[in-house]
Amino acid sequence: MAKSESELTWRDMEIGCIVTEPGGARQYESGTWRSQRPTYDFKKCIKCGICQLFCPEGCIEPNQDGYFEANLFYCKGCGICARECWPRVIKMIEEEEK
Amino acid sequence: MTTRVGIEVSIAVADAVRLTNTDVIAAYPITPQTHIVEHLAELVANGELDAEYIPVESEHSAMSACLGSAAAGARTFTATSSQGLALMNEVLYVASGMRLPIVMAVANRALSAPLSIWCDHSDMMSVRDTGWIQIIVENGQQAVDNVICAFRIGEDRRVLLPVMVHLDGFNLTHVIEPIVLPEQREVDKFLPTNKYPLPLNPDKPVAMGDFAPPVIFTEAKWAQEMNLRDSKKVVLECWDEFYKAFGRMYKPVEKYHSDGAGIILLTIGSVGETASVAIDELRADDENIGQVRLRLWRPFPFEELRQAVKDAEVLIILDRAISFGGPGGPVASEVKAALYNQVGRPKIVSFVGALGGRDITVAGFKNMIKKGIEIARTGSKNEYEIYGVRE
């Protein structure tokens, strides 16, 4: 298992600090940043995918029913999807304290 | 073995680059390096060297283009002097921090202001901390040989560091010297192909140049330092192999009658050859004097230096650069630091002279040495002595 940053020794450093694992940053839970969260009324969703197109995180994926839904592990709660969703499927609500 | 020909050193350096089959040359002109890049342009234009010649718009971009080229896995060369070296300063640190093998010939020239196109070592001294391997040459043959070695050293899998070859501007670059240019097949045998282990390649994506938060930065830098230190053995190995292939030997510290000498003169660069004549003349007069010259500047050859001067009582060092308001002669201050803890270390007299292209003649050296011996005896209130200034 990969060491965390604070465990890496100087011998563990790759040549020139090159990072050889593409997309390793996917392990970062940017979802902890948000103060509001998208909620969905999928009855209205027409699966146009506009929300997926406009998400700065790129974290919106079709769920098992094919409706586009944000991955809350990454979602920062910017509200762009709610704003751009023209059938008004998405509504942003306050994120509660866990 | 080819014959010795009289050839301008800059042209010979360019020919050495041709022999190494360099892939990319980034070039920005600055006196006194111009003949190197001009001849390289001719070689490429005539198809004698198959390389991409990038006539960049500044030295900063020259070194930056070298970064990109080395990262893609190509054999890369550039050349510069004083102001150019200063302009690309930040990029030099990046080249070594990112472990990209690049070879650069530096035609040593004084740094402005006032502007001077002539030779001194202020440019070399301003890049001591950049993390490059640095070799100082004294004549045309050494320049050619070490440019070829530089590629082998820098691209070695155990090293992967950029290498500078310092040669005096004008005093070397613009003089015609008798040089043996190795044959192509000999160089091909000596120099393996460049195989950078993690190049930029869509088949195997890597990310180069991430930023390091405090929790990891020290480890990154220490890894770099350990690598630079360890590269010394690769340098020695390369010079050993070079000797076997071409019959010319290089050492990190080269000694000239210094074993057993009570007084030693330490020089770097082409002045060393003039100084050697002075040493010969003084020895003819029964003076117990020898000379030591630094060939490998970084990584600093601590053991070899300490061994070379261990029996001397007086060590006179000539610097061709000043560290203003500080210890004066940069080489002297490094040598002093290297010898600080040595028991029975010699008295060190530091001279700064031959700045901005001013020559020191054989007589001048004899005079300086005489002064140095005197100062070693009586002591001086100065941190260092300035040689040859009109007061």
Next chain:
Amino acid sequence: MEKYAVYVPRLVQKKEKFAPGHRACIGCGEALAIRLAFKALDNNVVVANATGCMEIVASQLPYTTWHLPWIHTLFENTAAVASGIEAAYKVMRRKGMPVPTDTKVVAIAGDGGTSDIGLQALSGAMERGHDFVYICFDNEAYMNTGIQRSSATPFGAATTTSPAGKKSIGQFSWKKNMPEIAVAHNIPYVATACHSYPFDLMEKVRKAAAIKGPAYVHVLSVCPTGWRSATDTVIRLGRLAVETGMFPLYEVENGKYKMSLNIPKLRPVKDYLKQQGRFRHLSDDIIQKIQDRVEIEYQKLLEKAKYGSKTTKRKSRAGAGKVPA
């Protein structure tokens, strides 16, 4: 812009090459722009990135957001590094060394790294004609270091180094016209784009990558943090920037101008300015000044586009001694 059915993102690549988990601000327009731009390209690219927002948010050791080969060195040398990579691939291919064929070098930088500190390297690379794409992601200030003004900051905008105050209206100079500078280098393709017109952006990046030689794409990227606007208005602000004429969308192919959108009547700039905190302090006469200037510049652009399409017609009239319109 091609007539795509806008509501079919199935035409867009699924793979995120700029992966989620990056540390861009909430609602970052630039992150969106990068995501979209790279959906227009395949995996056969190498990215040279300048220091800036997108570089920092994507590259904290020991991780990376990118699924493409990527190099970051310094702030002002992206175009020079890209030149080096392009030259290396060229010669290595020629010498039969193992490099992939047709790899495109894409240089990306912010507005500071392009129109200020990076201008020299960009100019040199364009003049030398290297085969690469340069995409400038313009959020109109040095955002990563804390919202300081750059030469791409629009007139009147308040930034930390051009704050509005008793003796200052904010940014004192007009936005440097980088696309025009690129056009002046006679490169085959220059375009402006915005993330609010995603298919247009992707088409332009695709076109830029397809041509041989230097291509320059200037992408307006809304920054809610720096522009002091709500995080969900990012797409809307991009549209307003275009519809008011403050950031016209156009292409210049081999010197021939072509507007990307037909806007019969520009919206008043006030609609765009009033949504952003950085323009909150502007008085009506400054806004009028901006309005006048936008109209003049937009008109100039329309003329250039008109002139380009009338070239062949003009040739036949030249013999008749007519003066061009």
